[in-house]
Amino acid sequence: MGFEQGRLPNATDVALAATVAAVLLAGALATPVMRPLDHAAVLVGSLALVAWRWSPLLALAVSTVCMLFYAGSATPGPPAAFPVLISVFASVRAGHRVLASAAAVVFLGGTLAAQLAAPAAKSPQEIVQGTTLLLGWFIAAGVTATVTKHRQAYLRQAEARAAEAERTREEVARRRAGEERLRIARELHDSLTHSISVIKVQAGVAVHLARKRGEEVPAALLAIQEASGDAIRELRATLEVLRDSDGEPPGSGLDRLDDLVDRARSTGLPATVTITGEQQSLPTDVDRAAYRIVQEALTNVGRHAGQASALVRIDYRPDELVVQVDDDGHAHPDRPPVPGVGLLGMRERVTALGGRLRAEPRPEGGFTIRAELPVKNPS
Template identity: 75%
Template sequence: MTSLRGWPPLALDGILAAVVAVMLSATVLVTPKAGALDLAAVLVGSLALVAWRRAPLVSLLVSTACMLVYSVHAQPGPPAMFPVLVSVFGSVRAGHLLLPALASAVFLGTGLAGNLAAPDGRNLQDIVEATTLLLGWFLASGVTATVARHRQAYVEQAEQRAAEAERTREEVARRRAGEERLRIARELHDSLTHSISIIKVQAGVAVHLARKRGEEVPAALLAIQEASGDAIRELRATLEVLRDSDDGEPQASGLDRLDDLVERARSTGLPAMVTISGARRELPPEVDRAAYRIVQEALTNVSRHAGGAAASVRIDYGGDELVVQVDDDGRASRDAPPVPGVGLLGMRERVTALGGRLLAEPRPEGGFTVRAELPLTGPFTVRAEPPLGAELPQGELT
């Protein structure tokens, strides 16, 4: 905790104690009746102000006792009240009322009695006026401390209300987000799941009839059957995470299924080869998922837009990052680059969320390259996976 000026409270209290000690030491030196005992009492009473915030009652008792010794012996007048005044303020500000009132009464009463008994020729009216002035200072200190305490309580209460309002807003936002996730999950289940299931069933029936007739099953039909099964599995995983109120991550695909992904691309007629360098090891789930999705989307783009091109997939396990690169030798060129679409945007979002870098552009020798550099150290931002293979106008890169 620091003050408004940036100084720690302890440093400010130390400065205050030092200033009061210097001032009162000067009064001791110019007071005829003062001696070594008075100087010691002044120093101890002033230095006790270092604790007026953290231990206000201790500061009050020490400063009152020391200033009583100085006041009774040397009768310095109003300067002796400074440490007691500050200690009374600190004690009342901390919520103590009885002890500050008693300390003030004892200090003022002792000072009044000493002035009445002192043979210095002062008349009664002057003594009463001086005592009344000191009483006003003590009352002002107590009132000011009470106002400061209530203001602090009001500020704390306002901060609590603000924090509670923020928690309420967050709860409302989470509830609305949960309701929206459930609505999306119902829509996906009622539309996509049914449609993909029909595709899978029809493809299975076609495969069965072809084999029953002794005919060769087309590779494209087998690819449709396998892809529809994978689509259903991943859609179900997506539905699970949408219905999960704890925002858990589904068991999504990772690079352990890279061979299946490439084999499925080959079954559609896409020549594809895979090169893996570095020591294969377990990856953070976010990086593993992102790498798989980037390869999946890049191969989908080659199949849809590269016009019979071949693709090469390279996975490089580095010390601090994973490099995923997919190249093709298709029709893309720097003179006529393809228009970026939703798929490329989704790849860029994945890479950016992990703090990595993405390069997606035509190659100088022709074709297109996608290169993602994914850091292997967190923290990672967990975010919903954007949809893959969205339908776009003809000629756009997805």
């Protein structure tokens, strides 16, 4: 009943109760007929206001009984109603209008009866004026509390509507993103997958015919056959990602580094691999990023470096993985190449993982790509 779980009196509540108690006790001390019980009633009724916010009915009951006792004993006038007014306000705001109204009626009726029965009774006109004033105060307290309650309810509803609107916008955005992923997946499946499959089949037929005729199969043809197979595998994995936003199937990682380097060698690119440090299990995104960086770097060497060789370095460190690919091609510090889409994609991958990427010509000639990827393995 009116008790708000988890709430305790704060400094404001204590200050309010202390202020009301001080004001009423100051007035009580100026009254010669005051008894110790009257002082106690004023003190208890005022200090009950510390609970007006977290237990309004408790404050209402204590303040009404104590201040009614005080008013009936010493007829102090309107100031005795201050604690009851605050408690009525708190009770109405908490939704206890009936109990608050009953307490106000009891207090008004009790103070009216006490004034009429007092030996030195005031004139009827003064009594009516005082009672009317108190009635107006109680009505004002109830109206103010009702307005405050409705305003708080409106603010809560507005916040709830705003949260619902934001949730709806997020759901719409997710649905549209999902529809776009499905559209892209269909386009890739209908066009790119078919084209790569044709390349793989044609390469396989050419390899088969060459072997059937007893001819030596060109290394480039074997590389095309193998690369097209890998491309189909990775494209299918990509299509699964596009169709399923909740999970990501395993893609290429450093466990396939040897196959990647062998394929580069089959195209005529001399490539060597150096692995240092204690090899460890890598997070999936780091593992995939490292593979893609090496893949793109070797592709760039084959396209732009001319008759060059490549050195791939993989350095396992406790808190990071360093991937570096150096070539001895035509790049020179005085003639830096223009960054293309491949370098941009590399940088985006590394930045998304919180790492650092350096891609620049080497002083001695050639080009270097160095990526430092943070490793945060789950404990």
